[in-house]
Amino acid sequence: MEHTTEYIIYLLSKSKLEKLSDEEQLQLDSWRLNAASNQDICDMLDNKELLARDLKGLSAYDWETSFETFEQEHLGTPKTISPYRRIWLYGIAAMLIGAFTLFFTHYLTDSSYQDSPDVKILPARTAGTIYLKNGDSITISPKDTMLSFTSLPAREAKGNDSLLISTPKGGKMAVLLPDGTKVWMNAETQLDYYEMDSLRQVRLIGEAYFEVAKRYSPSGEQPKLKPFIVQTGNIHVTVLGTHFNVKANRNLSDFRTTLYEGKVRVQQGERQIILSPGEEAYMNTGRIQRRGIDTEIGNALKEGYFIFNSERLSVIMEDISAWYNVNVVYLDHEIKSEKFEGMLSRNSRLKDIINVLESTGKVNFKFKENTIYVDKKRSN
Known part of the structure; x- marks a missing residue:
C-alpha cells in the first residue's frame, strides 16, 4: 500500500x-x-x-x-x-x-522538547457553568466555594427541578443541589440533574462525589424519602442517603462507584450489586464487578488527593490531563498499561506529580508548550 x-x-x-x-x-x-x-x-x-x-x-x-x-x-x-x-x-x-x-x-x-512542564500550568481551580431550566446560566468563578441554590436570587432559584452543570478541563466545582445533596465535581465533568414526583436523578459523565440528602422537604412540606439515582451509560446507581463517588468516562471503559457510607445498588441490565461501605463496583471486561477498598485513605476527590492504587498509567494521565488542562501524547503505547501506586495532593505543581511518576524508573516525560509526551524509560 x-x-x-x-x-x-x-x-x-x-x-x-x-x-x-x-x-x-x-x-x-x-x-x-x-x-x-x-x-x-x-x-x-x-x-x-x-x-x-x-x-x-x-x-x-x-x-x-x-x-x-x-x-x-x-x-x-x-x-x-x-x-x-x-x-x-x-x-x-x-x-x-x-x-x-x-x-x-x-x-x-522538531525535537526541541522541554525537560520540565511550563510553570504557568496550574492545578484545577473553581470554574464551570450551570444552565437553569428557565434558560439562564450562571458562570462560576474561582472565588466561589460551594454554590447553594438556596442563596440564589428568587428569579434564578425558582423552579429549578432541572439543571445542567459542567466543568471544563482545569476546572472543578462544589454545588449544593436544590434537594440539599452536596456534590464535588472533578474537572471535565457534566452533571444533568432533574426531579420528578417519585425520584431525583442525575446523568453523569466524568467524576463526582455525592453526599445525598436522605429526606427531601421542598417548600417546607413534610420531609419524605425520595430515591436518588445516578445514571451513566447503561449503569444505574440507586441510593436513599449516602456518601459515594462515581467515576465514568463516555464509553464506560473506566467506571467505578466507591461507597463510603450507607448502601447503594449498582445495576447494569439484569445484573446488580449491592455495595456496603468499603466496597467498590468497577468495570471488568464489560461487566460490573465488586472489590474492597481502603476507606482509611478517605475520598480522593473531596479531600483533594490523587490516589493511585495499582492504577494504569493511561487512567492516571487522563486524570492529570483534565486536572491540569494539558494534552497527553504517548511516544510508546505499551507504557499505557504500566501500573503505579501513590497518594499526592491535587494542589501539587505538575512538576511534582511528574517527578514522583518518573522516580519509579518506569516512565519518562518530555514537554512542549501545553503537551506532555509520555515514553518508556530507556536504559542508558
Whole structure:
C-alpha cells in the first residue's frame, strides 16, 4: 500500500471533508497502525487547539500550487459537482493540506522538547457553568466555594427541578443541589440533574462525589424519602442517603462507584450489586464487578488527593490531563498499561506529580508548550 507522506496528507485531508472509500480507509488505517508515532499524529490532528496554532502559519503557505499538485496526483477524474461547491471544497482542502503539511513538518522534525512542564500550568481551580431550566446560566468563578441554590436570587432559584452543570478541563466545582445533596465535581465533568414526583436523578459523565440528602422537604412540606439515582451509560446507581463517588468516562471503559457510607445498588441490565461501605463496583471486561477498598485513605476527590492504587498509567494521565488542562501524547503505547501506586495532593505543581511518576524508573516525560509526551524509560 502507498504510504508516502503526500498521499497520507491527502487521505487525512479527505477524511476531514468527506467519507473515504473502503480502500482509502483501509490504507489510512494500515498507516495509522503501522507505528505508534503515526497514531500519535492522528491523535494530535484531532486536537483542535494544536491544529489551530498550526493554521496560523497558512498565510505564508503556497496553497494554490499545493492543491494543483494534490488534484493532479490523487484526485483523478473529478466527480460531477457544482462550480461554486467545487471552489469551496478546493479552498477548504487546500487549507487543510497546508495545515497538515505544517503539522507534519512541525511534529515530525522538531525535537526541541522541554525537560520540565511550563510553570504557568496550574492545578484545577473553581470554574464551570450551570444552565437553569428557565434558560439562564450562571458562570462560576474561582472565588466561589460551594454554590447553594438556596442563596440564589428568587428569579434564578425558582423552579429549578432541572439543571445542567459542567466543568471544563482545569476546572472543578462544589454545588449544593436544590434537594440539599452536596456534590464535588472533578474537572471535565457534566452533571444533568432533574426531579420528578417519585425520584431525583442525575446523568453523569466524568467524576463526582455525592453526599445525598436522605429526606427531601421542598417548600417546607413534610420531609419524605425520595430515591436518588445516578445514571451513566447503561449503569444505574440507586441510593436513599449516602456518601459515594462515581467515576465514568463516555464509553464506560473506566467506571467505578466507591461507597463510603450507607448502601447503594449498582445495576447494569439484569445484573446488580449491592455495595456496603468499603466496597467498590468497577468495570471488568464489560461487566460490573465488586472489590474492597481502603476507606482509611478517605475520598480522593473531596479531600483533594490523587490516589493511585495499582492504577494504569493511561487512567492516571487522563486524570492529570483534565486536572491540569494539558494534552497527553504517548511516544510508546505499551507504557499505557504500566501500573503505579501513590497518594499526592491535587494542589501539587505538575512538576511534582511528574517527578514522583518518573522516580519509579518506569516512565519518562518530555514537554512542549501545553503537551506532555509520555515514553518508556530507556536504559542508558
